[in-house]
Amino acid sequence: MLQIRNLTKIYDGGVKALDNVSFDVPDNQFLAVIGLSGSGKSTLLRCINRLIEPTDGQILWNGEDITKASPEEMRRIRRKIGMVFQHFNLVHRSKVITNVLAGRLGYINPAWSLLNRFPKTDMEKAIKQLERVGIADKADHRADELSGGQQQRVGIARALMQDPEMILADEPVASLDPVLAHSIMKHLEDINDKDGVTVLCSLHFLDLVHRYADRVVALNAGKLVFEGLPNEIDDKKFKDIYGRDAERVG
Amino acid sequence: MTEKNKKASPWKSIQFGLAILAGLFIYAYGFEITKVDLEDLRSERRQESLTRVMRALARPEIFEYDQKEEIINSPIYVTCPAGGTPTVPVPDKSSAYLVITPTCAEPGETVQVEGFNFAPNTSGPLRFIPGSDPANVVEIGRDNVETDAAGHFIYDFTLPKRSSKDVQYIRATLRQNVGVPHLTKTAYDTWEKIVETVFLALLATTFGTFLAIPLSFIAARNLMKPVRSPLASISLSILGWPVGIMVGYSIVRWVESFSTPFAGNIPINLLVIVVVPVLVSFGIRWALPQEEISKPDRTTQITRYFVLLLIVLVSFYGLFHLAGLSMNLGLIGKTNLGAFGFLGNFLFQIGDIVRIITPVLGGLAAGGVLSSLMTRLGQRATEKLSSGSIKLFNLVFSTLAGATVFGLIGQLVKSLYQIGNPIYTLWGPIFTGALLGLLLAIFTKAKDTLPTGMVIYYVTRTFLNGLRSIEALVMAIVFVIAVGIGPFAGVMALGLHTIVSLAKLYSEQVESIMAGPLEAIQATGANRLQTIVYAVIPQVIPPYISYTMYRWDINVRMSTIIGFVGGGGIGFLLQQNINLLNYRAASAQMFAIAIVVASMDYISSVLREKYV
């Protein structure tokens, strides 16, 4: 159970990216986060694993307050939270397999990982994850030799290596064409169904929300403006979320 | 808009005119103080010496023949004696001889010198020998003669203004090449020094690169900005450094004392070197499991730390034996390897270096470990204790830490400026530091974090920028004073300059890496060091290689002139030959420099293409 309580983030420049946001995410839910660009979706997801320090509020995960965790506790918490990014964020010059193994960094002894040594079980596990997302044959390629869709699968494999209990996906399909978008979303759906992983996924297109999400939260200028089921978004709600001038397409 | 432009235009023209005037003025003054004067260039004397130098430069002293010389003196009277034309002894006509007509003349007059029976097609100087001693080494004049196929020459010789009652001489020195050309001594010397030059550059670049890499990470804003710690951690870790260094240094020296009885005992050295790695690898396997899902219990953890400490001590012990072995083998090699004795010397020197720096490294390592343990302790305390007690804690420890830092700086000042008054070098700084620490603790909220990273960043940057602005040549002068004339001073100077300039360039590369992979690696739970190894290093490898190559180019160039100030390398020879007006030798050295610089240029461009 993830509980967001009065979360506020004010950036150094004074921008209020999150304004007193509160909602709960039960375990094993597929939650979509929607909103215009600049509404605070990325900020929200990054506050949860504290890549961004929240200004105020609490984030309780299984009862533990993430915002109060010490650096060491944070390491332990982060390794249970996988993250998938819009621009994949792979290390381009490293091999695919190294990118995937990086998902274990929160577990292995730092002294060993500095020498680029991973336990044998991790090597096997990495191959297995690559097989799961269907690109085991690319293991020894450099990451930047892969296409966008393939890179995002590596990103998912990296998150899976963490044995995550939760995955934060920040617009995972916004840089991909619609066909690829569905294949990536299906992987996330599969992880959500089979592995029981909670997924928080920010999305641009409402059709993807309807197709994949169990529940939706919507942000507008940092404020929570909607929380409910995907099919509850009627025309009025739509205008609340996307602004008065927005037109509903598709 | 147009209206406004039109109005402004006269004022703009005036501005433009003034700017041109100012420019003229600046350049006029520049000409004056740099003494630009083509008149001097056109003077005949300059032209002549320039031609002479250029000719010498065009004939580098690389190859030469063995030469056979024929030296013949022939008497002459400058100012004719009162008794009319003097008679001179008839020369021996069976070998080479000179005939001078007339046998006496006034200074500045011309006499005809004719040579017979010399070796055919030879050449050499024809000079006036003042004084009445035919063996006099002083020669006057710059005339040159050449013999024809019959070994004969005729030359109109103008007598110098050296009159004397006694007989004087004209000397022909005709030289002939014999045998095949061979390398000159200059060529051998040049070779030796150019090798020294290249290795000087190599060592400086290698050391510089290795030390610049860690510096570049702490001089990168994007890596340091997120580093913040509570005041309690900062104070404790500052106190941890000096204590750790002292304790570590003494412990390692203590460990060393167990290895000294075996100095020179190669079998024992070997035994230790085999046993230690085995012990260490077993110990590490046990104490540092590769992966740990759940936290181990307290006793296991304490035993592990204890075993790790033992491992470290044993490793240092092994290191001393390794150094000893290297020195012993080096000594043997030096005497027995003949031409490869330098390998022995290398081993010996490496062993010596390891022996000397190991305690220092031990001290630094212990300082680092203790300080990071203290940081954690401070972190823990800040989390667990109440705000009030942390405030009290900070008041005490921040004061102590401030006093320590300023006290140490005071001691440095004392040794540098030889100020003997402890009010200025000990109590004053300690009091100031304590006061500053106390103020910091008073004005910092108990559990706030401070931007430690940015402080370290600014200190490092300032240090790098300051040192970088000192030319390597100037550093070489300082090091020549510190370690004596020779290539070692050059290595130190170039190495130091390489560290600071590469660290700056490298850190700019770190600052321009993509932030995405960095946050992705952080999100997996990787710690700071892991993030650097997995997200930063792969991104900066290509620019690092290319900057290192570029620096290598610069170092080769610099090492060719660092000898001008005594820093070793070919510059020393070059400067010496220029000062002795030995331009042909200097030319050989300039050629060598040109060849080396050009080929290094080529090699580095090929490598760059291949790896970047």
Ligand SMILES: Nc1ncnc2c1ncn2[C@@H]1O[C@H](COP(=O)(O)OP(=O)(O)O)[C@@H](O)[C@H]1O
């Ligand atoms: N590092 C930052 N510094 C200052 N302002 C930021 C920063 N990152 C994002 N913002 C601002 O915060 C708001 C929310 O941004 P973001 O969370 O990226 O929105 P979204 O992901 O929904 O597009 C925007 O107005 C953006 O300009």
Ligand SMILES: [Mg+2]
């Ligand atoms: Mg975003």
